[in-house]
Amino acid sequence: MTVTLASLSRRTGLAVLDHLEQSVRIPVVDGLQAQGDLIVIPLPLVATSVTLIPEDRWEPVPAEGVELLRGAAGGNPHTLVADPGTCRWTTHVADSQGLAIGVFTASVPVYLLHPEHGGSGCAPGTYVVRRQREHEGTRARLVAD
Amino acid sequence: MNALVQREAAAIRQEWLGRALSTLPADRPAVEAAVSALYRLAGLSPPRFHWVASPLAALATVPPGLSHSPEHPDRWPLLSRFAELKDEWSRTVEAGMRRPHWTIDRIVQQEVFFPLQRSISSCLLPPLRRAHSWGAPGWMRWDRTHYVSRIARYDALRRTAGLVLDAEQERRFELWAAVLGSCHWWWPDEHVCVVSERPVALHTEVAGDDGEVRPHHASGPAVRYTDGWAVHAWHGTQVPSWVIENPTVERIADEVNVEVRRCAIERLGWDAYIEQAGLRLVSRAPDPGNPGSELRLYDVRRGTRVLLAVNGSVERDGHRRRYGLTVPVYLNDPIEAAGWTYGLSGEQYATLLRRT
Structure with a gap:
């Protein structure tokens, strides 16, 4: 089945802005992809800095999706969307860079959906989701778009 | 059942947020009656009321007879009396709470208390702090006395968890609710109580998952009073007026505060800033x-x-x-x-x- 913004939006009830292309198939890729201030990284690529905390605390991703991160103002969320039973998710990760918000593992293509940024398709695999940071003075601050 | 409580609590938060951040003229008779009653509870005679247009005017036009320096937020001795009065009432209310109330209280704190606490701190505390020109600590008692968060929390517990207040608790609830729902800032002294009108404009944006808001206005003051006194804010950060009204690369270069500088650049737009700053x-x-x-x-x-x-x-x-x-x-x-x-x-x- 072809997954488009329109079909994802219908399936989850999550709205996307109407000026985004609704009917084009969302590309599904198995590598690095960015969605605004969030990036999806195949776990093996950052295996030296990101480790899963041994305790098994994986949660199934429900039909309505999992909100990974919400923008600071206006509250636009990045939501992980998957067919029930195909994707699990955990926030119990340690990241030497301090940017990981979680790890998900998918057995079929799953999607990240955002009202302004649209959709990103992830091929089966295990991925780390990281936030973006900025350098401010002598510290780093997290970006919230 | 939790989802239902959560929805009800969110609706109650919105009611109180609307009252707390209202830009309608203060209800002067309601404020004066309730503040006078609070003075009596503290064992004092009702004060004279001195109404002003803004927190700045409150400190600039303090009437004679004040025994202390009005700028220092800690030197309003009656504040601690009123804070204790409110705490004492809180303790009696909470002593009457049973296990089911405490269970629902977790949701109420998340949906009502903390979002209100954060919203008031980000929207209404900046005008107070700026009027006092006081950066350091000394604000603790102001939130204990002047924030609606606690009143709203008990209100939500009454309405979602069936918490029952006795007659005296109820009376005090009504007094605090009347004061905090009818004006923003008031400065109590033994013989006179200075009360500021509410702002005529208050621009906010959503700042989180639990309904909290923060001040933001991209082209003018975020908070403005009838006397023209105003506070500017960019996505919740209080900034000098030039950041919003007239951001220039020269001013950005002279600004030492990194956060203010970032706000000014964002206001100007990174593209424009890079070009103009060369x-x-x-x-x-x-x-x-x-x-x-x-x-x-x-x-x-x-x-x-x-x-x-x-x-x-x-x-x-x-x-x-x-x-x-x-x-x-x-x-x-x-x-x-x-x-x-x-x-x-x-x-x-x-x-x-x-x-x-």
């Missing part, structure tokens, strides 16, 4: 995963560089927004700089397949 281009490269777009790295002063990137998705008008991200000065390559923002090396970031 920042030196360090290097440029195609943005992997974002076909047709370029990443550019510029030198900003004081050990910082800025990476100018282009959004992966289009705006409503068909344009792609450019945005700047500040990065450490040791980064020379824009790909490496983009990678750094996600904790990745340049080689890793170069494999980016898609950006939306």
Whole structure:
């Protein structure tokens, strides 16, 4: 089945802005992809800095999706969307860079959906989701778009 | 059942948030009656009331007879009396709470108490602090006396968890609710109580998942009083008026506060700032995963560089927004700089397949 913004939006009830292309198939890729201030990284690529905390605390991703991160103002969320039973998710990760918000593992293509940024398709695999940071003075601050 | 309580609590929070951040004229008779009753509870005679247009006017026109320096927020001795009065009432209310109340209280705190606490701190505390020109501690008692958060929490517990107040608790609830729902800031002294009118404009934006708001106005004051006194804010950060009204590269260069500087640059737009400030281009490269777009790295002063990137998705008008991200000065390559923002090396970031 072809997954488009329109079909994802219908399936989850999550709205996307109407000026985004609704009917084009969302590309599904198995590598690095960015969605605004969030990036999806195949776990093996950052295996030296990101480790899963041994305790098994994986949660199934429900039909309505999992909100990974919400923008600071206006509250636009990045939501992980998957067919029930195909994707699990955990926030119990340690990241030497301090940017990981979680790890998900998918057995079929799953999607990240955002009202302004649209959709990103992830091929089966295990991925780390990281936030973006900025350098401010002598510290780093997290970006919230 | 939790979802139902959560929805009800959220609706109650919105009611109190509306009252707390109201821009209607203060209900003077209601304020005077309730404050007078609070004075009596504290064993004092009702004060004279001195109404002013704004917190600044409150401190500039303090009437004679005051025994202390009005600027210092800690030197309003009656504040601690009123804080104790409110705490004592809180303790009696909470002594009557049973296990089911405490269970629901967890939801109420998350949905009502904390969002109100944060919203009032970000929207109404800045005018008070600015009027007092006082940065340091000394605000503790002001939140204990002047915030509606606690009143709203008990109100939510009454309405969602069936908490019952006795007659005296109820009377005090009504008094605090009348004061805090009818005006914002008041300064109690033994013989006179100074009360400020509410602002006539208060611009906010949503600032989180639990309904809290923060002050923001991109083209004028976020908080404005009838006497013209105002406070400016950019996405919740209190800023000098020039940041909003007239941001220039010269003023940005002179600004020592890094956060204010960032707000001013965002207000001007990174693109415009880079051009007007004549920042030196360090290097440029195609943005992997974002076909047709370029990443550019510029030198900003004081050990910082800025990476100018282009959004992966289009705006409503068909344009792609450019945005700047500040990065450490040791980064020379824009790909490496983009990678750094996600904790990745340049080689890793170069494999980016898609950006939306």
